Amino acid sequence: MFVRSRMTRECYCVSPEDRLPAVYESMRAKGFEGLPVASEGKVVGVVTLWDVLNRLARTDNTEDYLRNTPVRDVMTDQPITIHEDEIIEEAALLMFNNDINILPVVNDEEQVVGILAQSDFLKIFVEVLGIRRKGTRITLRVEDRVGELARVTEIVKNQGVSIISAVTFESPGHHMDIVLRVATTEAKPVVDSLVANGLRVTHVSQVWA
Incomplete structure (x- = not known):
């Protein structure tokens, strides 16, 4: 069982310059706790709901913060990724050992081709x-x-x-x-x-x- 057969291919990436309200709506629409951040098709970071809420708790002006803060200010840069041809067990181990909820999937050119989330592993568990x-x-x-x-x-x-x-x-x-x-x-x-x-x-x- 390989990553490419279990990942979500319709992966919506956000830009480092996107504002947080749009990012939140994308997460809600896709049902993910986080999304890859890409520039020119390549992963440059990951932004999660926790990243947004953590920063939000430290600001006095919530509305202004959401409206004006770009993704690059809250994202985790140099994210962990996995190649689409890796075995699914390697993906599970990466997520477990690094305590992450989403894992961007890349091809040979380091371009985003999908995403793995914890919910994907629940589906695998049910199937196995x-x-x-x-x-x-x-x-x-x-x-x-x-x-x-x-x-x-x-x-x-x-x-x-x-x-x-x-x-x-x-x-x-x-x-x-x-x-x-x-x-x-x-x-x-x-x-x-x-x-x-x-x-x-x-x-x-x-x-x-």
Whole structure:
């Protein structure tokens, strides 16, 4: 999964000389907490709603401030960007490690071609977990060792049930939690088979699209 397949392509950039009321309207219209600032197609900064509100709290004349302050006075310059051909995990790590809400996406010429926002990663989370598909959610706690996930999926396969999604999470004490979403609402035979094979099932629930 690459950045180019998940970014918002219809990215509206603002100019360093734009005034804040217009920028706020652009954020509201696009539903973003921030926007790239571009000059001649290249990213020179990022402006967020927080940038505007933070400066606004320190001024005595709100109306005058909004009307006369250009974006360049409040934007973060030299912003972090990511190339459109990078993997999506790299984008997530950049945003997490740097505590940023938006990430401008650029091409080989450093021109803005899109934007990634936190909401994009929520959509990915929903898709990866198969949340919109009906079935049963099964959580297991297993030892963190080679072959455990393969063993679990083999047991499910032998029951003739398809796996919608399978994700792992770190757990204390050299263990990991496996969260399966299987394509059946009658999952008792699957659960019984997992337990019969010595696996610890910690939670089962039906899920509905």
